Amino acid sequence: MVIPTESALAQGKRGGERGHFPSGRASTMHVRGPQYGTIRNRVPTGAKQMNFRGETFHWHNGVYYHPNGKRFVVVRPPIGLRIGVLPIDCFMLTIGAIPYYYYYGTFYTTVNNEYEVVDPPVGALVEELPSDCEEVTIDDKVYYKVDDTYYRAVVDKRNKIMFEVVGKSVK
Known part of the structure; x- marks a missing residue:
């Protein structure tokens, strides 16, 4: 079950000061990372290793890797994990x-x-959703589910389709 919430008033900026975007809009014009679930033989050179709640993660340019045997899988980071520096094109x-x-599909706050x-903040708009999102219908309305967060397709002021965070699963 999704709990839709009214959109929040939002303003967006790229890279802190380099550009302005309409209300709550996060662009994905940055270089795309590997697809979630992709398995790699090694992490990129320069990746930083961190431990969080007893698990090891590697972070490189906004992409997170989790050990899987002798390989590494591209994952979304767990809620609560902290980093010292944001990716350049956030x-x-x-x-x-x-x-x-x-x-790259991850929201942070200071x-x-x-x-x-x-968690993705209700009202935020993004241009794209991860390829592993699931389309679901609730009360005859189409939503897109990423983990336990629901998005809906909306049209922005430039007549572009965006995806708005509308709520989370109730457990």
């Missing part, structure tokens, strides 16, 4: 009065001078 969104940062992975 996008800033302000939802209400809270600044968020978006890159906590104690670090960037913490957070």
Whole structure:
């Protein structure tokens, strides 16, 4: 079950100050990373290793890798994981009065001078969804589910299809 919530008033900026985007819009004009679930023989050179709640992750240019035997799988980072530096081409969104940062399907906010992975904020707009999203119909309306977050397709002021965060699964 999804809990749709009214959109929040939002403003977006790319890379902090380099460009402005309409209300809550996060662009995906950055270089795309590997598809979620992709298995790699090794992590990219320069990847930073971190531990979070007893698990090891490797981070490189906004993409997260998790060990899988002797290989590594591309994953979405867990909520609560923190990094010290954002990817260069991240996008800033302000939802209400809270600044968020978006890159490669992951939303962050600042906590104690670090960037913490957070749930997608209701009202945020993104141009694309990960390829592993699932189309679901609830009360005759089509939603797109990524993990436990639901998005709906909307048309922005430029007549472009965007995906708006509308709620989360109730467990």
